[in-house]
Amino acid sequence: MDAQGQLLWTIQATKAVTTDPHQVYLYRLRGTFYDQGKAIYHLQARQGQIRQQPTFIQLQGSIVVQDVDHHSTLRSQRIQWHPQSGDLTTQSKVTLDHPHFQIQGQRLQASTRTHHTQITGQVTVNLPDQGGNYKPIA
Numbered sequence: 001m002d003a004q005g006q007l008l009w010t011i012q013a014t015k016a017v018t019t020d021p022h023q024v025y026l027y028r029l030r031g032t033f034y035d036q037g038k039a040i041y042h043l044q045a046r047q048g049q050i051r052q053q054p055t056f057i058q059l060q061g062s063i064v065v066q067d068v069d070h071h072s073t074l075r076s077q078r079i080q081w082h083p084q085s086g087d088l089t090t091q092s093k094v095t096l097d098h099p100h101f102q103i104q105g106q107r108l109q110a111s112t113r114t115h116h117t118q119i120t121g122q123v124t125v126n127l128p129d130q131g132g133n134y135k136p137i138a
Helices: none
Strands: 009-020 025-033 039-054 055-068 072-084 085-091 094-098 101-104 107-111 116-120 123-130 135-138
Touching: 009 039, 025 055, 039 116, 094 116, 101 116
Parallel strands: none
Antiparallel strands: 009 025, 025 039, 039 055, 055 072, 072 085, 072 094, 085 107, 094 101, 101 123, 107 116, 123 135
16 A cells, blocks of 8 residues: 555465565466556566565566556566556567557556556557458558
């Protein structure tokens, strides 16, 4: 919870290991990220790390993040969630699937506060064909 008592995330994991009072390692986790008390992302990852100073969570390995409001799915190998700023970032290959398009790139910066998402680095945009399979824009 943050200083105002708002929930930051809920996480379930098969294993949790504490190395110090400000850090927890999680394995095979599922959960939800919250922004200002509202559920915004459902997620699953092979492992994660929660740090309390500053507060953020880092996910690693086969990550799937589903946006609750926009019905999109983000896939990557490494993602960080910073609840105080509302920023979701990745510096590794990323795929964003939306019902109307698919975008692939090398980095992502998304803000829940401004509703702005930026994908950079060798970006490819694909649109679905009649069968629902994604094809590159020519």
